Amino acid sequence: MPNLTLICIYSFFIIAIHALSAPKRAYQGNGLAILAMSTAIVLILWNMPAAMLKIALPPLILGALTGIISARRIQMQNLPQMVALLNGFGGLAASLIGIAETTTPTAFPTLLLVIAALGAVTFGGSLAAYLKLAGTRSLTDSKTTRTISLILFIMALISIVYAYTGKAEYIIGFTILFGLFGFFFTLPIGGADMPVVISVLNSLSGWSTVMVGFSLNNILLIVVGSLIGASGTILSYIMTQAMHRSLRQIIFTSKTSTNDTIVSNKHIQQGSAEDAAFLMENAAKVIIVPGFGMAAASAQFELADMAKLLKEKFNVDVKFAIHPVAGRMPGHINIMLAEADVNPDDVFELKDINQEFKTADVAYVIGANDTTNPLAKTKTDSPIYQMPILEVEQAKKILFVKRSLSPGYAGIDNPLFYADNTIMLLGDAKDITKQIVTKLEE
Amino acid sequence: MCLADIFILSCFIGYFAVWSVTPVLHSPLMSVTNAISGIVILGAFEALNNVENHLSQLMLGIAIFFAAVNIFGGFAVSARQLNMFKPKKDKKDA
Numbered sequence: 001m002p003n004l005t006l007i008c009i010y011s012f013f014i015i016a017i018h019a020l021s022a023p024k025r026a027y028q029g030n031g032l033a034i035l036a037m038s039t040a041i042v043l044i045l046w047n048m049p050a051a052m053l054k055i056a057l058p059p060l061i062l063g064a065l066t067g068i069i070s071a072r073r074i075q076m077q078n079l080p081q082m083v084a085l086l087n088g089f090g091g092l093a094a095s096l097i098g099i100a101e102t103t104t105p106t107a108f109p110t111l112l113l114v115i116a117a118l119g120a121v122t123f124g125g126s127l128a129a130y131l132k133l134a135g136t137r138s139l140t141d142s143k144t145t146r147t148i149s150l151i152l153f154i155m156a157l158i159s160i161v162y163a164y165t166g167k168a169e170y171i172i173g174f175t176i177l178f179g180l181f182g183f184f185f186t187l188p189i190g191g192a193d194m195p196v197v198i199s200v201l202n203s204l205s206g207w208s209t210v211m212v213g214f215s216l217n218n219i220l221l222i223v224v225g226s227l228i229g230a231s232g233t234i235l236s237y238i239m240t241q242a243m244h245r246s247l248r249q250i251i252f253t254s255k256t257s258t259n260d261t262i263v264s265n266k267h268i269q270q271g272s273a274e275d276a277a278f279l280m281e282n283a284a285k286v287i288i289v290p291g292f293g294m295a296a297a298s299a300q301f302e303l304a305d306m307a308k309l310l311k312e313k314f315n316v317d318v319k320f321a322i323h324p325v326a327g328r329m330p331g332h333i334n335i336m337l338a339e340a341d342v343n344p345d346d347v348f349e350l351k352d353i354n355q356e357f358k359t360a361d362v363a364y365v366i367g368a369n370d371t372t373n374p375l376a377k378t379k380t381d382s383p384i385y386q387m388p389i390l391e392v393e394q395a396k397k398i399l400f401v402k403r404s405l406s407p408g409y410a411g412i413d414n415p416l417f418y419a420d421n422t423i424m425l426l427g428d429a430k431d432i433t434k435q436i437v438t439k440l441e442e
Numbered sequence: 443m444c445l446a447d448i449f450i451l452s453c454f455i456g457y458f459a460v461w462s463v464t465p466v467l468h469s470p471l472m473s474v475t476n477a478i479s480g481i482v483i484l485g486a487f488e489a490l491n492n493v494e495n496h497l498s499q500l501m502l503g504i505a506i507f508f509a510a511v512n513i514f515g516g517f518a519v520s521a522r523q524l525n526m527f528k529p530k531k532d533k534k535d536a
Binding site: 045 | 457494
């Protein structure tokens, strides 16, 4: 590849990432990354002998079609599992390259085995994350899966000795063992920790790209791989900070819920959509707190309508507050709101909005639970202890939309349900918001 | 400059570039980095020149397929997300 072109390509990738600092320019950033990627691919195919092209082109075209079609079909609330799966595919590709290269005479075995193993762990882990996010595989017995993953890890370590013999079947077996290990290792990690898991897997795929770059003396792969690795690592850091848990805690401690089964005689106030509409239209300031439940019910459009009506018809100051770990991947809820055309200027992060709950008349909590739980401040043995929360309890009235009174993902009760200023709106997030919109329109 | 030097400098660039990303766009950041991690496809193309036996070629073919799904799927899904953040006037259906 000519040197100048190469420099342009990796500069474009770097600028593309940087372009994501401003929502308005971000679209062009993606275009730049696409340009860089296609230039790189076309250049390498251009110089390829015809015999090789015959092998390379069919899977390329088939893969491109599969990718584009599935990306167009996916709904935004299912974005996290799509990202997890694609990430796994990147890992799988790296792993296969590592294996295939071991047959070349110039091979450097240790590096190639590391690539094969790292890629396989990424793939296995991403597959487990995908199944969990898609809801087909729930946390069953974390103790058994942890034992299995430990056994697999030991077997995989032993198989290194065999893999060094360079025999293809041993190397494939070694890779499969690492893949299985990644799968069973990720399986018992809790659903609420998914934003962290996806970020870690994201960074792994970056580091395996770097390794492939080292094995082929390819500068471009090293530069781009480091960008991805850095991105995944930083996102993991941000997510763990937002949960006040260390990476070690998330990965190794399965969530044993403290079993705060909800005592049925605790008093809750239940309200109707009409009450909610009345409260909000007479408020001066409403803060909406959406969480994963909003995404799962795909209530973003109704929510946007509600916010718009309150703003335009009743002159209410409406703001959105998003916790960093709301949703199942970093920034998930922001995407959902953007889909419904909510103005990004009305959407605030935890640190920017937390002091405003004091002055809010109503906090409309929809599908968020653990991220608002005041126990995080007081209950030292709680799994979410010291997690920064959105301080909705300081609002004058709290409208809490929830499917049932069951605890959230962390498996703990939320005292907000029983607070004097809380009104529970029990039911589907989408239905309730829709009813409120109808009342507001009247 | 040797490869390790390039690697370390790239990590610094990555560090600063990523911290500049606004939290609002963390999902697209993941999708974009996800898509560009498909760049290992270049590795598969390059390795095709070095391998001779059929098993390796088959594996590289599969690698190319999955990397291509990764690239095209990743970019398409990023474009869909970022389209939503575009200023109103030039927004079109993705």
